[in-house]
Amino acid sequence: MSDLQNYALLFLIWFISFILVRKxxxxxxxxxxxxxxxxxxxxxxxxxxxxxxxxxxxxxISNRYGPLIHxxxxxxxxxxxxxxxxxxxxxxxxxxxxxxxxxxxxxxxxTYGSADFSFAPYGxxxxxxxxxxxxxxxxxxxxxxxxPLRREEILHFLQTMLxxxxxxxxxxxxxxxxxxxxxxxxxxxxxxxxxxxxxETDAVRLLVQEVAELTGTFNLSDYIWFCKNIDIQGxxxxxxxxxRRFDDMVEKIIDKxxxxxxxxxxxxxxxxxxxxxxxxxxxxxxxxxxxxxxxTRENIKAxxxxxxxxxxxxxxxxxxF
Numbered sequence: 001m002s003d004l005q006n007y008a009l010l011f012l013i014w015f016i017s018f019i020l021v022r023k024x025x026x027x028x029x030x031x032x033x034x035x036x037x038x039x040x041x042x043x044x045x046x047x048x049x050x051x052x053x054x055x056x057x058x059x060x061i062s063n064r065y066g067p068l069i070h071x072x073x074x075x076x077x078x079x080x081x082x083x084x085x086x087x088x089x090x091x092x093x094x095x096x097x098x099x100x101x102x103x104x105x106x107x108x109x110x111t112y113g114s115a116d117f118s119f120a121p122y123g124x125x126x127x128x129x130x131x132x133x134x135x136x137x138x139x140x141x142x143x144x145x146x147x148p149l150r151r152e153e154i155l156h157f158l159q160t161m162l163x164x165x166x167x168x169x170x171x172x173x174x175x176x177x178x179x180x181x182x183x184x185x186x187x188x189x190x191x192x193x194x195x196x197x198x199x200e201t202d203a204v205r206l207l208v209q210e211v212a213e214l215t216g217t218f219n220l221s222d223y224i225w226f227c228k229n230i231d232i233q234g235x236x237x238x239x240x241x242x243x244r245r246f247d248d249m250v251e252k253i254i255d256k257x258x259x260x261x262x263x264x265x266x267x268x269x270x271x272x273x274x275x276x277x278x279x280x281x282x283x284x285x286x287x288x289x290x291x292x293x294x295x296t297r298e299n300i301k302a303x304x305x306x307x308x309x310x311x312x313x314x315x316x317x318x319x320x321f
Contacts, residue, residue: 035079038065038069040072044224045074047074076223100121105235106217116305116306129303142281146188150184154184157177157180190304211242220233221233221236247305254283254297254301278303282300282303282304286300
């Protein structure tokens with residue numbers, strides 16, 4: 001009997017406390033009006049609705065709930081625009097509010113914590129790099145100055161094909177095109193070939209395939225909050241290994257360029273008319289005390305990693321599909 005009285009007393013105290021708290025400390029947080037949404041499951045949210053073909057699943061959901069829907073991908077809220085008018089609101093009318101990209105574990109590990117341009121949050125650094133890309137890195141003047149490199153690689157490709165044809169040797173056109181595009185991209189960005197031999201070509205091809213695979217692999221820790229620091233799928237280990245291999249390559253190239261630059265300064269001065277690749281341009285900007293934004297070594301490496309990864313991935317898709 002005494003236990004029942006104690007439970008009743010505790011309940012009464014809790015109830016009175018609840019009423020007093022609600023009366024004297026009302027919830028002043030404004031109510032958030034979200035777009036319509038299907039019923040979400042605990043922990044996984046709406047992930048179960050996406051299925052093997054997400055865009056078709058989203059189309060079916062939008063047919064039922066309208067052109068603007070709210071979904072929970074695990075613990076990550078997102079909005080889905082399924083019509084031209086709603087897409088315009090996101091991409092044009094309110095583009096600044098939605099211009100930053102989501103930060104996944106793959107992006108964080110492969111780009112030095114989003115130190116690159118593509119995945120950097122919208123802000124002064126992003127604006128500076130965009131202006132830099134348009135005016136110098138990918139501008140007409142730079143592309144024109146690198147034209148001899150592209151011609152040289154194409155000529156070498158044609159000569160190789162001609163020699164193999166004259167000798168009656170079978171030619172793997174896909175492999176030769178891979179070597180060509182790898183070398184053009186590598187020489188334009190870093191000033192060095194990356195596919196001098198067949199083994200190197202295979203290594204680069206596998207590396208590109210791994211980049212495309214890892215960045216497109218569903219990572220549970222990106223969506224389930226309590227899995228954020230748990231490497232359930234073993235992807236974090238693969239991110240670090242891939243990052244290390246890229247980083248070793250770029251570090252050697254940067255060190256070699258810095259040594260050559262210092263040697264030229266000590267000997268006869270730097271030749272301003274010499275052809276400069278993207279790494280040369282970025283290093284010059286990093287050493288410019290009057291630059292609008294100070295670039296770090298991580299910024300340079302992340303930019304080169306992303307540019308090479310994206311361009312090589314696009315090349316891989318075009319040549320194989």
